[in-house]
Amino acid sequence: MKALMAQTKMELMLTLRQFEGMLITVIFPPVLLIFFAGIGVKPSSADRPIDFLLPGMLALAVMSTGLVSLSIRTAYERNYGVLKRLGSTPLSRGQLLIAKIISVIAVDILDIIILIGIAYFLFDWHPTGALPIAIFALILGTATFSSFGLMLAGSVRPETTLAAANTLFFLFLLLGGIAWPLDKLPSFLSIPARIFPSSAFADALRDSLAKNPSFSLWNILILAAWGVVTLVIASRTFRWE
């Protein structure tokens, strides 16, 4: 227990010290939220831009923590031999993984507080919808994108992980229904974009936070499927050194 706490503290400290990671996970989503809400992007189905954008930015924040921050940090730790060195200490791999997950969840919670605070104070957003479904979707999204991140971190050079994570991040951001509604994309882009984990995640959040909330089974299944596939690949290909 002492070992797990110490490692969790270290993971949090490392997260805070990784400037690029903090930029993309903690600063970028609120900036985008303010920017897009300011210019008033919304699909025809939503009443106000903030109702469309807040769930999207929550999805973006969760996505960036697992897909970008976790993957790049882990890939470099493997490259520096840190994961190998930890392997000869009494800290177990399970404990290391739990510590990483806790640090991801902590950053996610920080993000969620910041984003909801901005929506509430600047854009007059009030909580509506089915909160338990939204929380379920956030937990599932955290798991899926953390698996995605570990898959990217597990077997290639850290430079490759960095490039892949950033590319996927921007692809999901631009085409994945996060900041730009899918129905405003041309159909040759919007059709594949519907099965992106980002659009499934953002739509599941939107449906649960809508005035008439619903449980979007299809989106939850897509998100869960991505989670299972990436987790299986990650656990089969992950190398500790």
Add this chain to the structure above:
Amino acid sequence: MVETGEKSTNTLHDAISVRSLVKSYGERRAVDELSFSVWRGEIFALLGPNGAGKTTTVEMLEGYRTPDAGEVRVLGLDPIRDGAELKQRIGVMLQSAGVYPTVTPLEILNLFHDFYRDAEDPKKLIELVGLEESANTRFRQLSGGQQRRLALASALIGKPELLFLDEPTTAMDPQARHMTWEILQTLRDRGLTILLTTHFMEEAERLADRVAIIDHGRLLALEEPRVLTQTSAEEVQFTGPAGLDTALLSRLPSAHGAREERPGFYVMQTARPLDLLVELTSWGRDRGILLNDLRVGHESLEEVFLRLTGHELRE
């Protein structure tokens, strides 16, 4: 096939016991039927060139790799099956330090401190390895030698009974290297068992109680360095300018013969080595020839290695 210096097969008294250990990578046998024991309280050196199988062997003892065949016991435990218990009792220094670049020595030692049931005070270890002034410097800003010293401190944090050191003094300046040797000798005197791999002959010769020479995954010799380097007292060796007249040398009154083994390295046979030393030095003085490294019946470890493996130890 080789005298391994085994005393007994009593694994209770051995810190490490290895029997017929085999590990292959594809077609290549990295470790080939290796057997040896490390006794409690000794410094044991694995000496060999790059690719000899040293690191692979050590990593099987540490539980990183599973042997293909053979038996391994470390502190009486199986490194794979009893890994959790074993890791409380060993300390490991790998070739790469494995420290987060943005973390300071004090922070990493405080972290490792919390992994162990019974741990050393991080500040004491910082002092021991002489990193007081860099205790709060981020790892990536430390020099190569400082990084190695931190790796040593991190191997000691769990108060280990057994210490694994893979090339411990590589990248250290001579001063840090001598300090490290002193630390290791002090630890050994306190009862710690140390297994180290090295390609520094001087390190093995000065530090190790016993040296195992391995090449191509096989054990070639296992002895105290003193014994390994002791050859017949009927020989006198020295170095000097290349191309001395060996016929002239062998006519010295106490000499039975002389040969130039390598350019500038001479070996002479004698029944009266002390007399020959006197004759040789005056012979050299008369001709203005400086003779160095005059030794009676002693090979350097480097020469032993060359003789056993047929190639020089270079990495």
